[in-house]
Amino acid sequence: EDALNGIVWEDDWQVVYIQATKYMEEEEPRTEVYIWPIDKKPLEENPL
Numbered sequence: 001e002d003a004l005n006g007i008v009w010e011d012d013w014q015v016v017y018i019q020a021t022k023y024m025e026e027e028e029p030r031t032e033v034y035i036w037p038i039d040k041k042p043l044e045e046n047p048l
Contacts, residue, residue: 008035 005011016038 004033008033
């Protein structure tokens, strides 16, 4: 999370959910990051 501070978000305190999976590939080593903004609706209207 901290690696993306100032790039994707101001600080990692803004992250509300993380799902991580580790894949070990010799042919194409990489890191993939997918980021979706959350809706600004109140939580009651838009539950996690």
